[in-house]
Amino acid sequence: MKILFLGPPGVGKGTQAVRVAEALEIPHISTGEMFREHMDSATGLGKQISRIVARGDLVPDSLTVAMLLERLGHSDTANGYILDGFPRNLPQAHALDEAIGEAALDAVVVLQAEFDMLKERLLNRGRADDTEESVSNRLVVYERETAPLVRFYEDRGVTAGVNGVGSVEEITANILAALARFRP
Numbered sequence: 001m002k003i004l005f006l007g008p009p010g011v012g013k014g015t016q017a018v019r020v021a022e023a024l025e026i027p028h029i030s031t032g033e034m035f036r037e038h039m040d041s042a043t044g045l046g047k048q049i050s051r052i053v054a055r056g057d058l059v060p061d062s063l064t065v066a067m068l069l070e071r072l073g074h075s076d077t078a079n080g081y082i083l084d085g086f087p088r089n090l091p092q093a094h095a096l097d098e099a100i101g102e103a104a105l106d107a108v109v110v111l112q113a114e115f116d117m118l119k120e121r122l123l124n125r126g127r128a129d130d131t132e133e134s135v136s137n138r139l140v141v142y143e144r145e146t147a148p149l150v151r152f153y154e155d156r157g158v159t160a161g162v163n164g165v166g167s168v169e170e171i172t173a174n175i176l177a178a179l180a181r182f183r184p
């Protein structure tokens with residue numbers, strides 16, 4: 001199954017995407033994690049993007065799409081994958097369509113939570129880019145760039161809205177139940 005996780009920063013996308021990927025035995029592909037690995041190892045790409053990520057801005061599409069498409073070419077993606085944090089805007093969504101085909105995405109999980117809760121969660125998480133300024137910016141960037149993707153995929157009839165508030169186990173169970181409706 002090819003699945004995409006959408007939702008605002010702090011909603012628990014990463015945590016849930018890892019758990020669901022394990023349950024379905026498919027790889028979890030997070031562009032944010034890939035970028036953090038590049039920064040930790042100080043690769044050329046890592047050095048190029050570190051200020052952008054620290055500010056909470058989006059890394060340019062050209063770099064992001066190239067990195068993601070290279071990852072999708074690995075053999076472990078043969079039975080599907082979960083994309084977490086990609087696409088982040090409409091141009092990236094179009095690039096994904098072009099690469100895998102519009103019909104290839106089986107489901108889009110949209111994790112939901114009240115906006116007020118997200119900021120608090122992010123500030124308590126302690127990641128390097130979880131400063132007050134970066135967090136506020138990421139929420140703004142989400143609303144402007146990423147939120148329109150919900151409608152984009154709704155129009156295709158592949159979305160499943162899931163409440164992101166509750167126990168980790170409960171939310172995973174709700175996602176798996178929602179995905180069962182889409183299984184090919």
Ligand code: AMP
Nearest residue numbers: 031032053056057058059064085086088
């Ligand atoms: P995340 O781990 O998904 O919260 O991503 C952390 C940071 O990595 C974001 O704030 C962006 O700076 C960058 N990033 C991750 N995914 C993307 C993407 N698809 N497009 C552009 N920037 C991204």
